[in-house]
Amino acid sequence: MNKQQLANKIWESANRMRSKIEANEYKDYILGFIFYKYLSDKEEQWLESEGYTAEDIRNDVNEDKKEELSYIQSNMGYFISYKDLFSTWIGMKTDFTVDNVSTALSSFTRLMSPTHADVFKDIFKTLETGLGKLGDNTQSQTKAVRDLIHLINEIPMDGRQDYDVLGFIYEYLIEKFAANAGKKAGEFYTPHEVSLLMSEIIASHLQNNQQGIKIYDPTSGSGSLLINIGHAIEKYTGSHDKIRYYAQELKANTYNLTRMNLVMRGIKPANIVTRNADTLEEDWPQDADGTGQPLYVDAVVSNPPYSQRWDSKNKELDPRYARFGLAPKAKADYAFLLHDLYHLKPNGMMTIVLPHGVLFRGGEEGKIRRNLIEENHIDAIIGLPANIFYGTGIPTIIMVLRQQRENDEVLIVDASKGFIKEGKNNRLRASDIRRIVDAVIGRLDIAKFSRRVTRQEIRDNDYNLNIPRYVDSSEEAENWDTYALMFGGIPETELASLNKFWQVFPTLKADILDSDGQYANLKVKDIKTAIRQNGDVQNFLQKYEGSLADFKDIMRSALIENATQLSIAKTQEEENRALLARYENIPLIDKYEAYEIFHEGFVDLSGDLEIIQAEGWEAVRxxxxxxxxxxxxxxxxxxxxxxxxxxxxFELVQQEMLPEELASIESKKQRLADIPSLQNDIFEELSEDDKETISDALTDDNDAFVLKNIPAMLKSLAGDEEQKELVQKLKKVDALTKEEKQLKAAIKEEELRLHEETKQVIEALTDEEMKDLLQVKWINPIYDSLLSLPANMIDYLQKCLSAMHEKYADTYEAIDSEIADVEADISSLLADITGDEADMAGVQELQKLLRGES
Structure with missing residues (x-):
């Protein structure tokens, strides 16, 4: 199974196994065991590369062998003896107990290398202290731990991929536990999509920095922000070894997550600098030489706790805040921001997640905001959708700041409308992220989305940065044309909203609308067909298809021919850019819609690419x-x-390479599906007398055949000339029942044969056949989806025109005429009514009302 399938399986099993333990707690246990397995497997792999046999490891890797102990410590930074290896636990089977874990974790702390203490000290403390919560006694704890280690034993830990399976599963589990942890989730997790957005902005700024890069997160949580920045930068630099990671986290168990996550991504311990402390109370990071001088980094990224109280006492002279002012005690948002800004190099950039209130709140925050604007540090403000973070529904922003900027405009982006809903939360799609990143990097003015705002305009608004003041993303209010309501027709002023279509398709408007220059009427009944048949539209569709003519060949060359060597992340980014460039000059088609299609397809195929790169081409067979x-x-x-x-x-291989066998089965299944209907048709032909005659072969309600009773009924009617026609019908029913049985047996036999043939076909595939099938699986679905985009555009145009037509279809004149006709009909009916004097007086009065007489 690919990494996504494996991650799903582990999550579902782990979620069941946690029973009544809170998700926020249980995550620390399973993630701790995953990390221990990683370190254990990594030590075994290193020992094997050094020439150790399985017997050597069993006999010599224990702390009594001081030479081996020192040798392993100096190379790995830690030491795990044979008896404490994760693989040894698995091999112990029923002899394994929770005590083995307690002993191993205690030994790990005692035997780690002093040179790696910052990375490994107390890293398993949360797991150690939490073992007792996994059960009421040693027996139940042992069962819980045994189940857990056998579950995660399926995770491969070779780390050969750019974004390896282990890292993916670890991040996936963190996200899933966050989604189930309620309000506590915000303490340790930034949604992956928000993290990607921040990382892409930072990475684009740093892409030309080929030297060592320092990145810092002062509220690191799980460490995902730092890791994603590292991955994003790696697409440009080609190596994560050039990046040094600084992370600080207040909560000890979350601090452990940061360290585990960084280590498991293959980051060298020498490039990991972490601290478990309060960011605001004591400034950090500092130079490694111990001078106590603050460290300046290339990028800072953070998602601090929102509007948290802090102790601002005696902080006036703190150099982090002295230039701009102190954040109020009740809200530390600007304290975190100023801390981050202080540690930026002159050419550095930072992104920080904050609540909307920082944009417009007054008092001390207003003064800080004013100073930041006047000192020209605020580069961009991105308004995010509500309910984007786990545990809180408040609207949030990302603020982008720099130490030095070339212009004094602030780019304001309202990205609150672009998302997909998943359960209770909203999630940014890949296309939403790309749209935002492109706007920020290109500093683009896009109607109802983004705008560059001058410093003077911000001054004129008293330094209030509330997004709606500058970017109006609200829907246009619907207008109603009085003349059209009275007399009909679609106003040309409303048809002007479709001008982009009329410009690309010059003859289309005249083909489907009659207009006097002010109002128009549809002259076709089937709008969609009329649009499709228009010559300009036909020409557009042909050109669009032509623009994708080389797509399959390019993708095959990039993804299939080079599958074992390519960098997955780098190739994805290169092809993303190429696709966006391809759509740059295609009118009416949203290039980000095309981007979303490509992204989703690439995510699906990347799992296969990882398997091929790890296992070779034979994995396809x-x-x-x-x-x-x-x-x-x-x-x-x-x-x-x-x-x-x-x-x-198997289904894909059968469709492509065994179509005749598959068609044979499908035709039999179709015939099988038709038989009940055919038998019911015969039943419907029966007369009531027929039903009475064969009642023993019918249900109690006489509304269907009891098929198993038909043979006996035929036997009882044998030779009865009067029921000859009925017997023929029953014989047809019985023949269909026998055919049904034969079909089921034949289908089962053919499916088994096809299943075995498919297995043999896959195992005997030629290299070219493998590549052809991968093209069908990977590339063709993306191509077909891209090819369908003009259909979405035509559907949109048709819906707009239909809505405009229906809006003014019922005119006042027509409604008034219809009312008059109804009134006349009623009045005519009233004229025929007879009754006593009182009744007739009432009828006459009603007739006056209908005629409009007072």
Whole structure:
């Protein structure tokens, strides 16, 4: 299974196993065990590379062998003896107990190298102290731990990929636990998409810095912000070894997450500098030489706790705040911001997540905001959608600041409308992130989305940066044309909103609308067909298809021919840019919609690429046992149910390489599906007398055949000349029942044969056949989705025109005429009514009302 499937499996199992333990607590246990497995496996892999055999490891890797102990410590920074290795725990089976874990974690702390103390000291403390919460006694704790270690034993830890399986699963579990942790989630997790957005902005700024880069997060949480910046920068620099990571976190268990996450991403311990302390109370980071001087970094990224209280006493002279002012005691938002800004190099950049209030609140915050604007540090403000963070629904922003800027405008982006809803939360899509990043990097003015605002305009607004003051992203209010309401027709002023279509399709408007220059009427019934048949539209569709003519070949060359060597992250970014450039000159099609299609397709195929890069091309020919959970003798067990492709789905291979066999099965299934309907048709032909005659072959309600009773009924009616026609009908029903049984058997036999043939076909694929099938799986779905984009554009145009037509279809004149006709009809009916004097007086009065007489 690929990394996404494995991550899903581990999450679902872990979530079940945690039982009543809070998600926020349980995450520390499973993530701690994953980290221990990582260190254990890494030590074993290193020992094997040094020539140690399995027997050597078993006999010599223990703390009594001082030479081995010192040698391993000096190379790994820690030491795990053979008896404490994760693989040893797995091999112990029923002899394993929770005490083995307690002993191993205690030994790890005692035997780590002093040179790596900053990275490893107390890193397992949360796990150690939490073991007792996994059960009421040693037996239940042992079972809980055994289940947990066997679950995570499936995670590969070779770290060969740019964004390896381990890192993906670790981040995935953190996100899933955050989603289930309620308000506590905000303490340790920034949603992946927000982290990517901040990272891309920073990485673009630093892309030309090929020297050593220093990045810092003063409220690091799980460390995901730093890691994503590292990955984003790596796309430009080609190496994460040039990056030095600084991280500070107040909460000890969350601080441990930071360190684990950084270490497991293959970052050298020498490039990891962390601290467990209060960022605001004591300034940090400082130079490594111990001079006590503040350290200046290339980028700072942070998601501090929102509007937290802090102790501002005696901070007036603190150089972090002296230039701009002190944040109020009740809200530390600007204290965190100024701390981050202080540690930036002159050419550095920072991104920080803050609540909306920092844009407009007065008092001390207003003064700080004014000073930041006048000193020209605020580069951009990005308004995010509500409900984007776990544990809080408040609207938030990302503020981008620099130490030195070339202009004095502030780019203000209202990105609050671009998201997809997932459960209770909103999530930024890849296209939303790209749209924002492009606007920020290019400092673009985009209607209802982004605008460069001069410092003077901000001054005129008394330094209030509230986004709606500068960017109006609200929907246009609907207007109603009085003349059109009275007499009909679509106002040309409203049709002008579709001018972009009329410009690209010059003849289309005249093809579908009659206009007197002020008002127009539809002259076609089927708008969509009329649009599609227009010559300009046809020409556009042909040119659009032509613009994608080389897409499959380019993708095949980039992704399939070079699958084992390419850098997945770098290739994705290169192809992203190429796609956006391709759509730059195609009118009416949203290039970000195309980007979203490509991104989703690439995410799907990247899992296969990782497998091919890790296991080689033979992985494509590999077929695995399909393991499923079934009840065997009343107990759930994992058993094999056929086979499945390691990379290639059986269904895809059958469609492409065994189409005749597949068609044969499908035709039989279709015939099988038709039989009940055919039998029901015969039942519907029966008369009531027929039903009475064969009642024993019908249901109690006489509304359907009881098929198993048909043969006996035929036997009882044999030779009855009067029921000859009925017998023929029953014979047809019985023949269909027999055919149904034969079809089921034939389908089962053919499916089994096809399943085995598919397995054999996959295992015998030629290199070219493998690549062809990968193209069908990876590239064709993306191409087909891109090809369908003009259909979305035509649908939009059709809906707009239909809505305009329906808006003015019922005119006042027509409604008034209809009312008059109805009144006349009623009045005519009233004229025929007869009754006593009182009744007729009432009828006459009603007739006056209908005629409009007072």
């Amino acid at each position: 590999q077929v695995d046992a399909n393991m499923v959970i079934k009840k065997v003798r009343g107990r759930e067990q994992e058993v094999q149910d056929g086979w499945k492709g390691h990379i290639l789905p």
